[in-house]
Amino acid sequence: MTARPAACSPPAGGSARTAMALPGDAGMWVFVLGDMAIFGVYFIIFMVYRGHEQGVFLASQRHLSLASGAVNTLLLLASSRFVALSVAAAAAGNDRRARRLIHWGALCGAAFLLVKAHEWYSLVGAGLTVQRNNFFMFYYAFTGVHLFHVLAGLLVLGVMRAELRRPGGRRAWLLEAAAIYWHMVDLLWIILFALLYLMR
Amino acid sequence: MTAAPAGRRLTDLWTCWWVFPPFYTLFGIIFVPLTRVMPPPSPAKITAQVVGFFHAHALTIQIGFGILMVAIGFGSVVNGLVAYQIRRMTAGSVFCYAYLATLAVGAIPGCLFCAFSFLAATFRPDRDPHLIALCYDMGLLTFVGSLGCFATQYLIFAIAIFCDRNKVFPAWLAYVSVWQVVTELVAAPVFIFKGGPFAWNGAISFWEGTALFGVYIACLIMASRKAVERQQRGEVTAG
Numbered sequence: 001m002t003a004r005p006a007a008c009s010p011p012a013g014g015s016a017r018t019a020m021a022l023p024g025d026a027g028m029w030v031f032v033l034g035d036m037a038i039f040g041v042y043f044i045i046f047m048v049y050r051g052h053e054q055g056v057f058l059a060s061q062r063h064l065s066l067a068s069g070a071v072n073t074l075l076l077l078a079s080s081r082f083v084a085l086s087v088a089a090a091a092a093g094n095d096r097r098a099r100r101l102i103h104w105g106a107l108c109g110a111a112f113l114l115v116k117a118h119e120w121y122s123l124v125g126a127g128l129t130v131q132r133n134n135f136f137m138f139y140y141a142f143t144g145v146h147l148f149h150v151l152a153g154l155l156v157l158g159v160m161r162a163e164l165r166r167p168g169g170r171r172a173w174l175l176e177a178a179a180i181y182w183h184m185v186d187l188l189w190i191i192l193f194a195l196l197y198l199m200r
Numbered sequence: 201m202t203a204a205p206a207g208r209r210l211t212d213l214w215t216c217w218w219v220f221p222p223f224y225t226l227f228g229i230i231f232v233p234l235t236r237v238m239p240p241p242s243p244a245k246i247t248a249q250v251v252g253f254f255h256a257h258a259l260t261i262q263i264g265f266g267i268l269m270v271a272i273g274f275g276s277v278v279n280g281l282v283a284y285q286i287r288r289m290t291a292g293s294v295f296c297y298a299y300l301a302t303l304a305v306g307a308i309p310g311c312l313f314c315a316f317s318f319l320a321a322t323f324r325p326d327r328d329p330h331l332i333a334l335c336y337d338m339g340l341l342t343f344v345g346s347l348g349c350f351a352t353q354y355l356i357f358a359i360a361i362f363c364d365r366n367k368v369f370p371a372w373l374a375y376v377s378v379w380q381v382v383t384e385l386v387a388a389p390v391f392i393f394k395g396g397p398f399a400w401n402g403a404i405s406f407w408e409g410t411a412l413f414g415v416y417i418a419c420l421i422m423a424s425r426k427a428v429e430r431q432q433r434g435e436v437t438a439g
Contacts, residue, residue: 025371026372027370027371027372027374027375028375030372030375030376031372031375031376031378031379034375034376034379035379035382038379038382038383038408038412041403041404041408042404042408045397045403045404049396049397130389130392131392134396137389137393137396137398138397141386141389141398141404144385145382145385145386148382148385
């Protein structure tokens with residue numbers, strides 16, 4: 001861990017920012033890069049197994065609903081856009097618009113959960129459970145861990161919304177840090193979508 | 201809770217801190233070379249192989265877990281030091297109590313249950329081989345699969361740091377703690393698989409989680425040291 005505590009402390013009040021400052025706070029970047037490294041290891045392990053059992057993985061992949069995956073990708077992309085616009089609206093001092101955009105972002109996140117739940121329900125109903133083969137073992141584990149990230153992300157969006165109502169004035173770094181997390185959730189899904197649904 | 205006056209020696213806290221590195225070193229020696237719990241032997245072993253495992257390592261298992269029974273209490277000292285620092289945060293004492301409670305409960309499946317299962321298996325080597333295999337499964341399933349208390353503990357620790365205005369611990373430690381929640385969650389499939397990355401000796405369930413646990417403990421030791429140093433200089437005001 002190279003980040004020093006002093007460098008990680010977000011600027012008080014979020015106003016005294018220099019032009020070189022990172023968006024959000026350094027601690028969130030430590031988290032995001034570390035979390036992506038964890039997923040990076042998952043993906044390498046997935047590729048090793050896929051290399052050994054390519055036929056099984058390709059055959060199993062056909063059971064996944066490409067439409068569900070694509071809809072979920074669009075939902076998270078749209079959600080990320082709403083959240084980015086919300087941060088910009090907050091920076092421009094338009095808190096009402098910022099809050100409204102957060103609601104739209106959270107709605108897309110919640111819709112993602114519903115689509116994913118429906119997808120799992122259909123697969124389990126068809127007998128394609130976690131024990132079916134190694135592809136489905138990875139599929140449920142990875143999408144499950146990602147789903148946990150989405151749930152945590154919805155809480156993070158709740159924190160953003162509360163921050164926009166904060167009587168003492170909102171802290172720009174906190175809104176940015178929360179948005180960075182949500183973008184990471186989006187980015188991880190795009191990689192998962194490519195690995196699990198698209199890669200032939 | 202009051203701030204330590206500048207220049208106070210804080211011998212009590214330093215004594216607790218110095219338990220930290222030797223305790224985890226001893227923990228490593230017990231679990232890796234002595235008792236062979238880490239890295240875990242394969243869940244795919246057949247009963248005869250399990251009996252062979254205990255036969256080959258009976259003495260070191262008994263020595264290792266015998267030492268653990270003497271030393272386990274020192275874990276409470278290091279957890280106590282962290283809990284004490286949580287109490288100094290503005291987050292509220294409830295986080296401190298919750299942190300201690302999750303660790304107190306978690307120590308049973310995460311450490312002691314495994315030790316007693318292995319000790320019971322080596323205590324009567326002429327026991328029915330299937331009962332010895334049962335001890336093996338119970339020991340390793342609880343050791344790797346006891347994730348709920350620890351995931352909650354990491355989450356409590358992270359939230360306490362996020363809510364703390366005294367900056368007792370740096371914010372990045374909270375994020376490192378959240379990684380641990382992720383690695384605990386992916387250990388959940390150990391109850392299903394006897395091979396592959398999600399088995400109890402798997403690349404994801406065991407190796408990645410253990411590597412990150414090592415990083416976490418190193419960060420916690422460093423951050424605890426800095427917290428006591430800052431307290432000694434009288435920098436931190438208690439909530």
